[in-house]
Amino acid sequence: MCAKLEKTDSQHITYESLLQGNKDWVAATLQEDPSFFDRLSAGQKPPVLWIGCSDSRVPANQITNTNPGDIFVHRNIANVVVHTDMNMLSVLDYAVNVLEVEHVIVCGHYGCGGVQAAMSNKQFGIIDNWLRNIKDTYRLHYHELDIISDPKKRTERLVELNVIEGVFNLTKTSIVQNRWSNGKTLSLHGWAYSLETGFITDLGVTCNSNDHMANVFRIAESAKKA
Numbered sequence: 258m259c260a261k262l263e264k265t266d267s268q269h270i271t272y273e274s275l276l277q278g279n280k281d282w283v284a285a286t287l288q289e290d291p292s293f294f295d296r297l298s299a300g301q302k303p304p305v306l307w308i309g310c311s312d313s314r315v316p317a318n319q320i321t322n323t324n325p326g327d328i329f330v331h332r333n334i335a336n337v338v339v340h341t342d343m344n345m346l347s348v349l350d351y352a353v354n355v356l357e358v359e360h361v362i363v364c365g366h367y368g369c370g371g372v373q374a375a376m377s378n379k380q381f382g383i384i385d386n387w388l389r390n391i392k393d394t395y396r397l398h399y400h401e402l403d404i405i406s407d408p409k410k411r412t413e414r415l416v417e418l419n420v421i422e423g424v425f426n427l428t429k430t431s432i433v434q435n436r437w438s439n440g441k442t443l444s445l446h447g448w449a450y451s452l453e454t455g456f457i458t459d460l461g462v463t464c465n466s467n468d469h470m471a472n473v474f475r476i477a478e479s480a481k482k483a
């Protein structure tokens with residue numbers, strides 16, 4: 258663990274060092290807990306689904322001080338949640354209906370390059386199509402965002418709004434609504450992580466029923482399918 262903390266940059270990471278690192282980790286883990294892999298290989302029952310950014314600086318387990326087996330993870334650039342994304346929907350369905358997680362956390366982070374790119378007018382390539390979802394979120398909230406004169410603060414607010422819209426987009430799925438109508442416990446949360454301090458901020462948008470959802474997004478019982 259100490260050796261890991263001593264690493265201040267990634268320049269020394271090589272293909273070979275990754276494999277050696279794995280051997281070192283197995284040895285250290287077994288020394289601390291000889292039954293670690295026996296226990297972990299028996300199955301998983303994580304209580305949390307994490308939907309976060311692919312950014313290498315925001316690893317779900319480390320920043321929440323948790324272990325392998327504790328968090329089911331889905332990551333994409335800028336932690337975008339859109340209901341046409343089959344990858345996200347498959348992860349959500351498996352997590353909610355098979356693993357029966359009780360919490361889904363959308364975690365964005367301040368200083369997100371994806372959000373910064375979405376705020377610019379530059380072309381970056383294929384990724385522009387993905388980031389356009391964030392531009393849609395900007396358009397939904399432009400009254401609030403346009404009056405923030407400090408570019409950094411404006412970007413930080415869009416990071417938060419991208420998370421909040423992501424949480425709301427989860428509530429719109431039949432996966433989440435069916436879970437709630439079946440009387441199961443499921444809470445959706447929006448978080449923002451600070452690269453500068455290491456602290457997570459709970460954005461206070463926790464949803465655990467469709468009570469506050471705009472009527473247009475509610476799915477009628479008779480129309481509900483998995």
Ligand code: CO
Nearest residue numbers: 310312369370
């Ligand atoms: Co990011």
